[in-house]
Amino acid sequence: AQSVTQLDSHVSVSEGTPVLLRCNYSSSYSPSLFWYVQHPNKGLQLLLKYTSAATLVKGINGFEAEFKKSETSFHLTKPSAHMSDAAEYFCVVSELTSGTYKYIFGTGTRLKVLA
Amino acid sequence: DADVTQTPRNRITKTGKRIMLECSQTKGHDRMYWYRQDPGLGLRLIYYSFDVKDINKGEISDGYSVSRQAQAKFSLSLESAIPNQTALYFCATSDPNHTEAFFGQGTRLTVV
Numbered sequence: 001a002q003s004v005t006q007l008d009s010h011v012s013v014s015e016g017t018p019v020l021l022r023c024n025y026s027s028s029y030s031p032s033l034f035w036y037v038q039h040p041n042k043g044l045q046l047l048l049k050y051t052s053a054a055t056l057v058k059g060i061n062g063f064e065a066e067f068k069k070s071e072t073s074f075h076l077t078k079p080s081a082h083m084s085d086a087a088e089y090f091c092v093v094s095e096l097t098s099g100t101y102k103y104i105f106g107t108g109t110r111l112k113v114l115a
Numbered sequence: 116d117a118d119v120t121q122t123p124r125n126r127i128t129k130t131g132k133r134i135m136l137e138c139s140q141t142k143g144h145d146r147m148y149w150y151r152q153d154p155g156l157g158l159r160l161i162y163y164s165f166d167v168k169d170i171n172k173g174e175i176s177d178g179y180s181v182s183r184q185a186q187a188k189f190s191l192s193l194e195s196a197i198p199n200q201t202a203l204y205f206c207a208t209s210d211p212n213h214t215e216a217f218f219g220q221g222t223r224l225t226v227v
Binding site for chain 1: 155173205214216218
């Protein structure tokens, strides 16, 4: 079975500094990987996705993630944090089970951006 | 209009009551899901459906049931609500190639 581990439950950065949110996965197949963001009292919004094309994936709001098969990682980065980036971020892997796909969520990383 | 609409957005109910959460989508997708979100646990799958005649249990289906009334509608029921079902519930739909899931805004359920 596939699984997703988000290595940090909370990350704090200063505005204007880089963001790194870490995600490792386990998979027996070629996975599809996603990052979703949830702002306070809001639903989930897709930031970016990897589906076996380019390993460096660019998403919305300046975020990007790199798929590294050798490290089984899919870390989310942004060069310069903005106050509006404060939210909870979920790494998600798409699991193929018995011929059908399901989404497996990490436990989330809450990003705090300090002024 | 939102692609995935959940009603109600917030609900407080008493222990032992039956409650239904509703979800409708305008994406035209066959696949629909119900998740619950608890702090520190991420989203966990309750039930999923890949077409109107296909219903499957997720990892935490005990205490829940679902109904797929139409391609666009997928409802979640708690037959006898208990306090540990207090959570944020999300409905989602995904395209056939599973390249993206679209989520509703969530239903915050409190069981007292």
